[in-house]
Amino acid sequence: xxxxxxxxxxxxxxxxxxxxxxxxxxxxxxxxxxxxxxxxxxxxxxxxxxxxxxxxxxxxxxxxxxxxxxxxxxxxxxxxxxxxxxxxxxxxxxxxxxxxxxxxxxxxxxxxxxxxxxxxxxxxxxxxxxxxxxxxxxxxxxxxxxxxxxxxxxxxxxxxxxxxxxxxxxxxxxxxxxxxxxxxxxxxxxxxxxxxxxxxxxxxxxxxxxxxxxxxxxxxxxxxxxxxxxxxxxxxxxxxxxxxxxxxxxxxxxxxxxxxxxxxxxxxxxxxxxxxxxxxxxxxxxxxxxxxxxxxxxxxxxxxxxxxxxxxxxxxxxxxxxxxxxxxxxxxxxxxxxxxxxxxxxxxxxxxxxxxxxxxxxxxxxxxxxxxxxxxxxxxxxxxxxxxxxxxxxxxxxxxxxxxxx
Amino acid sequence: xxxxxxxxxxxxxxxxxxxxxxxxxxxxxxxxxxxxxxxxxxxxxxxxxxxxxxxxxxxxxxxxxxxxxxxxxxxxxxxxxxxxxxxxxxxxxxxxxxxxxxxxxxxxxxxxxxxxxxxxxxxxxxxxxxxxxxxxxxxxxxxxxxxxxxxxxxxxxxxxxxxxxxxxxxxxxxxxxxxxxxxxxxxxxxxxxxxxxxxxxxxxxxxxxxxxxxxxxxxxxxxxxxxxxxxxxxxxxxxxxxxxxxxxxxxxxxxxxxxxxxxxxxxxxxxxxxxxxxxxxxxxxxxxxxxxxxxxxxxxxxxxxxxxxxxxxxxxxxxxxxxxxxxxxxxxxxxxxxxxxxxxxxxxxxxxxxxxxxxxxxxxxxxxxxxxxxxxxxxxxxxxxxxxxxxxxxxxxxxxxxxxxx
Numbered sequence: 001x002x003x004x005x006x007x008x009x010x011x012x013x014x015x016x017x018x019x020x021x022x023x024x025x026x027x028x029x030x031x032x033x034x035x036x037x038x039x040x041x042x043x044x045x046x047x048x049x050x051x052x053x054x055x056x057x058x059x060x061x062x063x064x065x066x067x068x069x070x071x072x073x074x075x076x077x078x079x080x081x082x083x084x085x086x087x088x089x090x091x092x093x094x095x096x097x098x099x100x101x102x103x104x105x106x107x108x109x110x111x112x113x114x115x116x117x118x119x120x121x122x123x124x125x126x127x128x129x130x131x132x133x134x135x136x137x138x139x140x141x142x143x144x145x146x147x148x149x150x151x152x153x154x155x156x157x158x159x160x161x162x163x164x165x166x167x168x169x170x171x172x173x174x175x176x177x178x179x180x181x182x183x184x185x186x187x188x189x190x191x192x193x194x195x196x197x198x199x200x201x202x203x204x205x206x207x208x209x210x211x212x213x214x215x216x217x218x219x220x221x222x223x224x225x226x227x228x229x230x231x232x233x234x235x236x237x238x239x240x241x242x243x244x245x246x247x248x249x250x251x252x253x254x255x256x257x258x259x260x261x262x263x264x265x266x267x268x269x270x271x272x273x274x275x276x277x278x279x280x281x282x283x284x285x286x287x288x289x290x291x292x293x294x295x296x297x298x299x300x301x302x303x304x305x306x307x308x309x310x311x312x313x314x315x316x317x318x319x320x321x322x323x324x325x326x327x328x329x330x331x332x333x334x335x336x337x338x339x340x341x342x343x344x345x346x347x348x349x350x351x352x353x354x355x356x357x358x359x360x361x362x363x364x365x366x367x368x369x370x371x372x373x374x375x376x377x378x379x380x381x382x383x384x385x386x387x388x389x390x391x392x393x394x395x396x397x398x399x400x401x402x403x404x405x406x
Numbered sequence: 407x408x409x410x411x412x413x414x415x416x417x418x419x420x421x422x423x424x425x426x427x428x429x430x431x432x433x434x435x436x437x438x439x440x441x442x443x444x445x446x447x448x449x450x451x452x453x454x455x456x457x458x459x460x461x462x463x464x465x466x467x468x469x470x471x472x473x474x475x476x477x478x479x480x481x482x483x484x485x486x487x488x489x490x491x492x493x494x495x496x497x498x499x500x501x502x503x504x505x506x507x508x509x510x511x512x513x514x515x516x517x518x519x520x521x522x523x524x525x526x527x528x529x530x531x532x533x534x535x536x537x538x539x540x541x542x543x544x545x546x547x548x549x550x551x552x553x554x555x556x557x558x559x560x561x562x563x564x565x566x567x568x569x570x571x572x573x574x575x576x577x578x579x580x581x582x583x584x585x586x587x588x589x590x591x592x593x594x595x596x597x598x599x600x601x602x603x604x605x606x607x608x609x610x611x612x613x614x615x616x617x618x619x620x621x622x623x624x625x626x627x628x629x630x631x632x633x634x635x636x637x638x639x640x641x642x643x644x645x646x647x648x649x650x651x652x653x654x655x656x657x658x659x660x661x662x663x664x665x666x667x668x669x670x671x672x673x674x675x676x677x678x679x680x681x682x683x684x685x686x687x688x689x690x691x692x693x694x695x696x697x698x699x700x701x702x703x704x705x706x707x708x709x710x711x712x713x714x715x716x717x718x719x720x721x722x723x724x725x726x727x728x729x730x731x732x733x734x735x736x737x738x739x740x741x742x743x744x745x746x747x748x749x750x751x752x753x754x755x756x757x758x759x760x761x762x763x764x765x766x767x768x769x770x771x772x773x774x775x776x777x778x779x780x781x782x783x784x785x786x787x788x789x790x791x792x793x794x795x796x797x798x799x800x801x802x803x804x805x806x807x808x809x810x811x812x
Contacts, residue, residue: 014769023771048810050791051798055811068811075812224812346769350809352802353771374771375787384789 001398002333003293010302012342012355016310024313026373030321033372040360042369043382051352059340060254065391073156074226080146082253092154095224096147098217106169111143112217120205130192155181162221233259243286245279246297272300276323305343334361334397407804408739409699416708418748418761422716430719432779436727444776446766449788457758465746466660471797479562480632486552488659498560501630502553504623517549518623526611536598561587568627639665649692651685652703678706682729711749740767740803
């Protein structure tokens with residue numbers, strides 16, 4: 001049997017006054033998801049732990065069965081992998097932004113006027129060395145980039161150079177522990193930041209932007225340093241040939257790190273305008289083909305929450321419901337629908353509230369839950385499980401688990 | 407948002423025949439607690455782990471988010487802190503009792519006739535040294551005292567001198583492992599016990615007691631040795647300015663060790679006659695002031711259980727319910743009401759049954775539970791969590807959690 005996991009980012013929510021005391025998921029008209037819920041098993045899930053506010057990176061690792069305590073040191077490697085950079089063991093990776101600084105290195109725009117393509121700027125500094133460390137950079141979407149430091153003896157225990165506020169000078173990167181590795185890493189990064197700044201300052205792209213009255217992308221801001229150790233693939237770990245259908249970089253990155261093949265169908269933008277049907281159709285195609293496990297990531301639910309827009313979130317969930325209709329025809333497949341974390345519209349940010357979970361398939365116990373929603377799922381037969389339990393449960397339901405003991 | 411935690415000691419119970427098959431909490435008329443439950447979230451909580459019988463010290467550490475596996479070696483330091491003794495890192499602390507021994511060191515009364523004040527006796531031996539170790543002792547309530555050994559290289563791995571039975575000789579303290587620290591500690595304690603006995607034997611207070619036909623407090627019985635390592639305060643750990651409103655020493659001690667300020671309003675006796683309203687009012691005053699987190703401890707529920715008195719326990723719970731009415735007016739505060747452990751009246755001692763838990767606040771999912779009780783809470787949306795989860799959940803509900811990951 002095969003596995004399809006659909007993660008609707010930040011879908012879990014709290015009761016909203018605008019929705020007559022329902023959550024967006026509870027308020028949405030979702031006949032297809034309700035049918036999956038009523039034929040399957042429901043529950044609540046703490047993707048990290050009870051009350052713990054998950055990041056998107058750590059929660060996805062957990063959903064794939066990889067304990068973040070073991071595999072996570074920072075977001076950088078997942079962003080870099082999502083930008084299709086090739087990571088090697090011992091690489092230190094960052095999330096990077098092109099921003100604008102003045103002659104005193106004061107940040108005047110953290111996103112360089114939301115510059116829409118930094119490919120040329122990245123090419124100008126890619127491969128630069130500083131203090132014997134090689135710096136590899138690749139353009140991401142908009143002002144974003146992936147950055148990798150490659151060299152002997154690096155450490156992720158360093159601070160950011162990004163002050164996270166405009167009007168302040170960029171920060172000197174500092175070692176966060178007393179190891180020579182952290183000191184070496186901080187020193188090399190500080191050297192490189194200024195080397196890169198000197199190249200970018202005079203780059204034709206930036207000269208043109210200044211002429212056009214736009215802020216130049218003359219400073220690279222780094223954060224989220226992380227180092228990847230050896231990560232066994234889902235094939236090695238579970239015997240699953242796995243694929244990811246996603247539009248947004250981070251989720252592709254986590255999927256790639258655990259060995260999934262990446263697919264981004266046309267129209268899958270990772271934004272509110274994304275084509276959910278195209279994603280579901282691509283997933284069905286992959287499941288009908290050679291893949292054992294397909295992960296679909298849908299980002300926009302979280303975007304509506306960050307905007308504090310419960311009605312928009314409700315409507316988008318109805319769009320998801322409409323798109324998942326073909327799943328009801330799936331044979332020999334266990335489908336799980338859930339979220340990576342809750343993002344209540346009331347607080348516009350991730351919370352530690354558990355997420356709703358439904359698991360549907362041909363041969364399982366059922367419960368009385370007939371509606372997919374946070375509070376209905378709270379009455380389901382799965383009770384309250386952890387994110388790290390999900391992969392075990394999916395392997396169990398597809399008769400793919402190894403026995404523990406004999 | 408602020409946090410109020412109310413712990414009704416030993417409140418969890420089992421169905422009682424005297425209460426027509428209800429538990430004391432279920433049988434009590436509790437309109438205020440029921441309203442909090444119906445507007446909030448309910449569940450069951452294993453303060454330590456499923457089926458584990460918690461001590462009052464370990465369970466409170468857990469409720470405050472401090473893993474007792476990491477922070478607990480014995481009860482002594484918490485009793486000493488509760489008696490307002492100043493502990494230093496490396497101190498070894500004990501619970502101590504004044505008892506009576508005859509000329510053969512046979513214990514004839516473990517509580518020295520429930521002597522009601524041992525201040526003078528403590529002063530006579532306070533600061534005494536033995537084998538290079540300093541012994542600091544301070545009177546507690548009744549026959550009780552806090553005892554601290556201060557010196558280099560002490561160990562908590564030693565046995566008690568308290569035989570826990572009358573008619574038996576006091577015990578020689580023995581090292582419980584093969585370390586030189588344990589041997590040194592046991593030797594010094596044995597030396598001090600006899601030195602103190604010689605001073606107490608001839609003390610005017612005891613001479614007077616013998617004249618009056620009362621058993622003298624001529625022997626100090628020690629148990630619960632424990633050593634505190636470095637314990638980060640709730641301010642350091644969670645950014646919470648925290649206060650404790652309690653009458654009984656141990657709970658004040660645990661609260662003090664984790665950095666809470668202590669308040670004992672007039673009438674808060676830690677006994678059945680305690681003024682619960684005074685405690686709740688003090689807590690509301692502190693929450694309206696500078697405190698982010700207030701912990702109220704109510705002891706008497708447990709006392710009724712130890713006496714096997716379910717009706718008394720029921721009535722006392724009604725007194726608590728009456729006292730908590732002002733909480734319904736609180737704004738921007740999350741309130742949790744629970745117990746540190748169950749103490750079934752049928753067994754008159756702590757049990758490993760989970761405790762009922764309600765969490766109430768302005769912005770949270772709700773459930774169908776409309777009555778605060780063990781079995782109603784068993785149907786709540788919190789399901790079954792652990793004591794160590796509670797602080798995370800309260801931080802989550804007050805939007806005070808840090809994100810794990812990014």
